[in-house]
Amino acid sequence: MKKRGKGIGSIFYGTGYGNGFPDVSNAIAELLPDGKVAIYVGATEVGQGAKTILSQIAAEVLGIPLQQILFVCEDTATTPDAGTAAASRQTYNTGNAIKIASENLREEIYRLAVEHLKINSKVGLKMADGKVYLNSFPSLAVTFKEIADTFSKQNKRKTLRVEGSFTALTTKMDEETGQGAPYWPYTFSVYGVEVEVDTETGLVEITKAVCAQDVGRAINPKLVEGQIDGGFAMGVGYTIFEDLGLQKGEMKNRRFSNYLIPTALDIPELEKIIIESPEETAPYGAKGIGEPVMIGVAPAILNAIYDAVGVRMTEIPVTPEKLLKAINKAEE
């Protein structure tokens, strides 16, 4: 017989290394001779979209299209240390560092524009599409390229380069009581799923799924959705498929034919709801979501299984074998 059930899993997740560890990101912003802007930062693009998100932050600050940002992150010889691409920290930490570097560059560009335009103040200057102009008299303008040229002439062909650095604030917890402010910011996420359990075989199928994800602010909604989809699939694998088959320290399942990760047919459509609640200390309010998006999956499925067949599965992965055994035991 096939039985259906619904379940929810709600979680919070604290970003960063935490516990007062110096969680530092550094970035360099450079005005290139052609008027484009280069960002140098040692933050890895592992597939999560760091390059895009972080470029968007720089583009926003400098009022230029995304295509005008040259993002360099692949080489220790040219990039400053921006910490690890982990702990969901790149958007928040490195995003902040890049925002600061970009703002510093913006201030420098304003300063040079004031000189170039021979005006008496930067008040009222605006930046858009690679130009600095006077808001009240827009024809009084100078392009980034012109500013780059001028700077280069005045500074022995050097380019205008500025730095930005950001350190997340956390405190070391008390060793006896664990009291303190160990992480910041916290991200929230809730999953709801409907499952169908085959009581004759113990197979679990997820028939419906929804995720409501706090993001602070979505820098790139499509990328946020992509993270949610991916976290969900990994969560499904964790809960009902993946098992290394450890026996006396040996992984019996260490190939993709026996370590089963979900296929396209195992993953249902997922409703993704982005909840925005900008965080004051975050770049444009954006919080990290790479990890939170997978955390609520397992408990939602486990609670749905209980709702469907009345058994509490306290051990994952819930293989058909384990579930059928539990169902039969409960019937006895």
Add this chain to the structure above:
Amino acid sequence: MKFKTVGHSEVRVDAMAKVIGEATYPEDFYMKDMLWGKTLRSTKAHAHVNLDTQDAEKMEGVIKVFTYRDVPDNHHGVVLKDHEVFCSKKVRRIGDPLAFVVAISNKIAEKALKTIKVEYNEIPAIFDPVEAMMKDAPLVHENHKSNIIFHYKLRRGNIEEAFKKCAVIIEKQYKCGMVDHGFLQPEAGLAYMDGDTVVVCAATQYPHFDQLEVAEALHISQEKVRIINPAVGGAFGGREDITMQVHLALATKVLGRPIKTVYSREESFLAHSKRHPMVMTYKTGADANGKLLAMEAELVGDTGAYASWAINVMRKAGVHATGPYEIPNVKVDSYAVYTNNPFAGAMRGFGATQVPIAHEQQMDMIAEELDIDPITIRLINGFTLGSTTATGQVLSDSVPLKECIEAVENSLGIKNHYEEKMEELAMEAGVGI
């Protein structure tokens, strides 16, 4: 506030190269006069070892076999430096690297690997983290007096008193298994000399830390190491600890030629970290209205043969053990324990992924006992702006948990579903009478 770029679903800047097949991952680099490396790995979980590499070294096409003797400072690790680059005296897990064969072709390197004689003298091993905590358990690392490498304590309020006031108390133990990141791109790398600088090209999550690890192991200054981090085929925490970086750097520095190595899927499983399996023992109590009053949890995390990020993972697990709920009285003990299992480290969620398997089922059980639906119990207890966490931290900004819960409820209708189910059950019970 209106933004021009932020908030817009811009096309990924790296996607073009990826859809046309031009994105270069480490295995896509080839160099002239390149040599190939293969790693010999332990097949025993806990043993003293002796290597005889003579036959391999004599093989035609083999350039050199590297072992611990060749490594200036034979250690690495993200927190504790408890990994050896190549095991010197003993292996602590299946998959520990023992030697690195460099040959003119991959095929020869593979063949040479099979000619290395490894003498294993097995010693008692420990695979269960709870047993590993006991006094007489075999020690995985002799320089640690115990296999317990970390104990995080969280103490808030008075749980004994609070449990006395509870209308319902749920006690249960939960277990979650060890899993792999399963990123699609198995580890690969290429190293070469650029003047006197060692250049290592490998997929990593943290190039600057790899730079430090390579420099330390080779005993050279950090400026003489350059890490190039090309396209990375997924990571999820599994590329936090280094795998082949020092092997490649050492080989190219000694031999002066480019060296490449590519792991098979199986070797990838053996080489990188795993998610910590945990045994989580929970006791949670609430008053008759469903308000949580107390929670006690013991978390035992199996970090396998090496610490990797275990300290930070089990700390994070401890801090997140309550779930996103205000509980005035909390006691958490979270332990990281060595065993002879594959080593566990960072993986998406980092300790915060395991505990919800416990706390969220505890919540539902408490709710069921009190005949409260799963949504309401979470709204009663969930963090809101200004809430204080179990560590005493005040959530001063951006706490949209309730919005998240309500959004899911609006979509899935859990409350209604719960009430209908209760009615059905009541009807059935009624019929029974």
Add this chain to the structure above:
Amino acid sequence: MEINKTFQETEVEAVLSLLDQYQDNSKIIAGGTDIIIQLHQGRVNPEVLIDISNLNEIKEIKQIEGRILIGSATTFTSLMKSQVIPKNLWGLIEAASQVGSPQIRNAATIGGNICNGSPAADIVPPLLALNSQLVIANKMTERKVPLETFFIDKGKVDLKNNELLSYIEFENIKENQGLGFTKLGLRKALAISRISVAVFLEMKDGCFNEIRIATGSCGKFAIREKEVEDFMRNKQVTDELIEAGANLYSNIILKRLAGRHGSDYKSEAIKGIFKDGLGKATHLAKKGGV
């Protein structure tokens, strides 16, 4: 030993000559989906590889005098798309469609699936339930063996090194007959079968006039379940009969797998799998393939 000769033939005759010449030193490769892994792991060690994936002669499915002939080099994809297979043989199509993935089905062949001798070979239970015969050739002669007697042990089949499985044949299905197949895998694609059941039925006046059942992944190789067949044959179809048949089936599996890993689970789950497969077959037989 290393492969030092490879042949890519287009005529069956030529393949048989090569097999005759190289015998033990040679291996046939068709789809390659099993043998390349075996080569890599050193489980097979031939000097000579003979590629039969271009033998058009044995890549087709045809109907001759009431019998269906499937060439052994037919891929699963071709089987799935075949116009020759009638609708009430859906179990055969379903089994084929659950093999691996599209890429694997495009390469892997029916003959390969059989000759590899895996207990989890998806196509074997439906072919067993159809009372299939194998046509096996060598350079000199040809022999026919029932598929049922072809399997000797796990991974071991009744095929000599100079022989080639050329065809699989069985009697075409009639209107009141149906073939159902149900597989339990741990995921929905790329799944190795944990249990599979094929049921062939002939319905008459509400009775199972004929019933043939075959199980995969519950023993050294796929086998027919004659005890269950005998129990259900010629009986009026009722829920009670099906339940009793399922329980009998379960006991047989439990006994067969006694003490083996997963025996409790498989003997339990087989009930649901069997009922599902039986339901599909009944549906097809009743509808007469429409």
Add this chain to the structure above:
Amino acid sequence: MKKINLKINGSEYSLEIDENMRLIDLIRDVVGLTGTKEGCGEGECGACTVIMGGVTVNSCMVLAFQANGKEILTIEGVKGKGNDKLHPIQKAFLEEGAVQCGFCIPGMVLSAKALLDENNTPSREEIREGISGNLCRCTGYNKIVDAIEKAAYYLVKEAEDNEI
């Protein structure tokens, strides 16, 4: 060593190969087309998918000699030669955010192509079936399904426009 002739992305190759060489090694190491990826070496992950003789195969599960006389399409040949115009599938992958780490993408694109060549209006379920031999660990597949659905629309529209 054995000599074989084959066509890859429209170009003829005549190559000396080892008898036990796999097709993926020929494509990557010999011909230098590194867009084809190896993720598992056992036909499970589909990262090495190429189209051979009109159908998708895992190039790690084909021996190079078997490709003699065959025509092969790799990711490098999907985009029109000599111009920058992306194939509609590639365009849709960009627009729908179907790419993350990118390692599975060449194989995905080829599986999508084989699917759409045969069925230009697939349902979402048929799309899932069509890519069920391509594992992805990043995207959870949904955006890839979105992209293939959109590519189907592009292709149908393109065919209609050509008719006019």
